[in-house]
Amino acid sequence: MTTEDAPERGAHFVQSLERGLTVIRAFSAERPSMTLSEVARATDLTRAAARRFLLTLVDLGYVRTDGRMFCLTPRVLELGYAYVASAGLPDVAQPHLEDLSRLVRESASVSVMEGDDVLYVARVATTRIMAVAITVGTRFPAAATSMGRVLLAGFDEAALTGYLDRVELQPLTRFTITDTARLRSEILKVREQGYAIVDQELEEGLRSLAAPIRDTDGKVIAAANVSAHANRSSIDDVRRDLLPALLETTTRIEADLAAVAHRDAAR
Numbered sequence: 709m710t711t712e713d714a715p716e717r718g719a720h721f722v723q724s725l726e727r728g729l730t731v732i733r734a735f736s737a738e739r740p741s742m743t744l745s746e747v748a749r750a751t752d753l754t755r756a757a758a759r760r761f762l763l764t765l766v767d768l769g770y771v772r773t774d775g776r777m778f779c780l781t782p783r784v785l786e787l788g789y790a791y792v793a794s795a796g797l798p799d800v801a802q803p804h805l806e807d808l809s810r811l812v813r814e815s816a817s818v819s820v821m822e823g824d825d826v827l828y829v830a831r832v833a834t835t836r837i838m839a840v841a842i843t844v845g846t847r848f849p850a851a852a853t854s855m856g857r858v859l860l861a862g863f864d865e866a867a868l869t870g871y872l873d874r875v876e877l878q879p880l881t882r883f884t885i886t887d888t889a890r891l892r893s894e895i896l897k898v899r900e901q902g903y904a905i906v907d908q909e910l911e912e913g914l915r916s917l918a919a920p921i922r923d924t925d926g927k928v929i930a931a932a933n934v935s936a937h938a939n940r941s942s943i944d945d946v947r948r949d950l951l952p953a954l955l956e957t958t959t960r961i962e963a964d965l966a967a968v969a970h971r972d973a974a975r
Contacts, residue, residue, distance in 0.1 A: 727753060731761045732770065732784060740866030741779035773869060779866040782821065797930055798844070800964045801830040801921075805932070808957045809834055812950055814934045816957075817842070818921070819855040824875055826856045829930070851891055852880050854906040854918035855931035861899035862920060862928025868895065883911040903955070905946055913938050917946050919958045924966050932958050 734750040735742065742750065748758040762778050765771035769783045797818065803814040809832040819826040833842065850856025865940040877886040885891050898904040902917045910916070918933035934950050941949070947950060 727757065728761050728765070731758065731765065732787075735780050735866075740864050741777045743777060747778060778892070779870065782863065782867050782871055783823065790913055797921075797965065799829045800968060801930075801932070801961050802832075803830045804957050804961050804964075805830055807834075807940050808932075808953055809943065810933065812934055812953050814936050814950065815842075816932065816934050817929055818854070818932045818961075819853075819859070820930045821859040822847070823848060823854070824850055824871065826850050826853050826931070828857065848910060849875075849878070849880075851875055851877055852906065852909045853933075854904040854916040855933045857895055857898045857904040857906065858918045858920045858931040859928060860895050861904070879931070880910055881908055881913070883907060883910045903951060903970050905943060907943060908938055915941060915943070915946055917954060919951075919954050921958050921961050921965070923962075932961065 713784050730751045731747060731753075734747055739746070739750070744755060744759055744762065747753075747762060748755045751758060751834075753761070762771055762773070766773055766778075770781060771778055772781050773779075798822070800916045801818040805818065809816045813834060815827055815831075818830040818833070819828050821827070828842060828844050828846045831844055831846075833840060848856070850860055860871065863871065872888045872892055875888070877888065877891065879886050880882070885894065894904075903917065907920075910913060914935055915938045916933050916935040918931045920928040921930040921932055924928050932954060934954055936946060936950070
């Protein structure tokens, strides 16, 4: 954009904030990691300025570096959560979860990624099927949950590798995957098939199914799930009886979120 094309800016405008956001936006699926020089070229900043912004983002936890290459960390998703909340995800999702829970007679939830955990932002419970009560605000390790694996499947390769390099996989049950190579394989499978089934890895006796919720650009911003007792629903039962209803629910949530975004943009 040339100076002539740039919008008029008031005295309040903070150019350093603009440049910091420009550095974050410079990373993409095509450019998941870059050197300092590459960031400077992509953002039209001097090397010195690019270095200051990158190192500040490293200090804040939004960027990581091996000393030469820089890439985003999953913490940038926290910035997206502010949008999700402001766009009304919990309010939009809640009635759809109620319909889903009524249809399949199982508990249903929506979560977003926050740090290395899933954070519940909407929930409808039928009967209590876990030892720990789940409410809005509950967190669980992403690696051992169906919603977490759906959200991780939405990461680009650099972010996923960073997560797997960093995460400590705890054996929450005798079924929990604790090998990072196997976890990566499961996440890639979820990315390919479009849903995740986790069998008793978070708590024995609990099977859960999750699918992504995407924004209008196709980016995964949240996940929805249904959970069932293992002693009354086999893996095949979960896939046959619950998956179609869950996918229909996520489609309806996405449509309502798009309508909210369109309405707000038109104001």
